[in-house]
Amino acid sequence: MFHIADSRPMLWSIALLSVLASGCTGTRYMPAQGQLAGPATAPQALQGFAGTADIQLDLPGGYASPEARNYPTQLATSEVSRWFADAGEDLTVSMHNENIDDSGWITMIPYFLTLGILPSWVTTKGETVMEVKAGDQVLFQNREPVQYKSALSMLLPTAYLVGSPGTEQYEVMTNDQLNRHKQALQQFIQSQQAGYESAVSAGTVDAYRQYLNNNPESFFRMETLRRLAELAPATHALPYHRDNIAIDSAYIVYLPDEYDIWFLGPQDLKVYDVLRLSRDEDNTLLASRIRATRQPYKVFNTDEIALLKEGGLSSDLIAAMIDASASSQTGPTPAPPAVASAAAQPAGTPAESPAQNGMSDIAAQCAKRYAAFKACDQVPSFGANICRSQVKKKYSHIACELIQ
Known part of the structure; x- marks a missing residue:
């Protein structure tokens, strides 16, 4: 016990x-x-x-x-x-x-x-x-x-x-x-930063481009792209922007808004895809493929058509994009041939209402936002995160957030 x-x-x-x-x-x-x-x-x-x-x-x-x-x-x-x-x-x-x-x-x-x-x-x-x-x-x-x-x-x-x-x-x-x-x-x-400021001290386009080539993982990579965008020529700037994108695809983030139209269109046939394909593919067949998609681009205005032609797109391909846009609004009925004349007469009455044109502009922004995010994935080191932050700030439309 x-x-x-x-x-x-x-x-x-x-x-x-x-x-x-x-x-x-x-x-x-x-x-x-x-x-x-x-x-x-x-x-x-x-x-x-x-x-x-x-x-x-x-x-x-x-x-x-x-x-x-x-x-x-x-x-x-x-x-x-x-x-x-x-x-x-x-x-x-x-x-x-x-x-x-x-x-x-x-x-x-x-x-x-x-x-x-x-x-x-x-x-x-x-x-x-x-x-x-x-x-x-x-x-x-x-x-x-x-x-x-x-x-x-x-x-x-x-x-x-x-x-x-x-x-x-x-x-x-x-x-x-x-x-x-x-x-x-x-x-x-x-x-x-000290190395960066020394390398680009000349402030020239060549200095910034050389820095990008020599320092692919720099913390200041996105800052370099931003400064290149600020040095764009006032006229006929598309070749300049295209060269910068060839160096670093994340340059899309700083591409001026008027170039948003290059990101319109269906997957794999966006405007910039059409430009790339047009160099190796028969343009008549390519135009037919564009019309067959019945996916919207937009009825481009005079300035936009000039920009597309400056980039190297033919009138036939621009007309096909306008036809496809009209077809997407009228259902399965093929668009009348007269629609193709919009490329030749851009100042005429558009086939889209102002509200529809506004939606096309939003679609262009969202497409460019998506392309910019994809480009950010290719940027190494800190730059990728700066890139994504810049994309979020620039393309903050709620429709893009919902779509993507």
């Missing part, structure tokens, strides 16, 4: 061990080189992105409570989330711990021998790792050493001789680590 008197020594031992294991705790952060890093601002280059913070800084080891261990993760997540314009998937900034190791457990011996009057302390060392990623691709990585000492004592608050109670030192540690990573990221971006 179990007697309470017989169990007293065991209960007392359990109680004593519990008291010794749940005493006062103190923590002291030990920064690299013995001093904290200077304050650093958030990377301005990330402000144009929608991003995600993926932070796992719960430090194992030592005598910290679970709440204190989780505190660095909470602080860093809140800070990094503010680096982006809004939440999204353009970029991910992750931070985590690696190579964490504890030393000093032998100090538990005097701790128990003095019933917790003398503190036991543990030194935790390791690294925090920051990565900036686009999907699974790591664009930037930085490692910083991290070290802190945590202490435990009972009966007397001797643990506070080693470090501060609560989460104060964890906040100091998190801010210092963030500042070090931010400085490294800023230096990485600035190092590319």
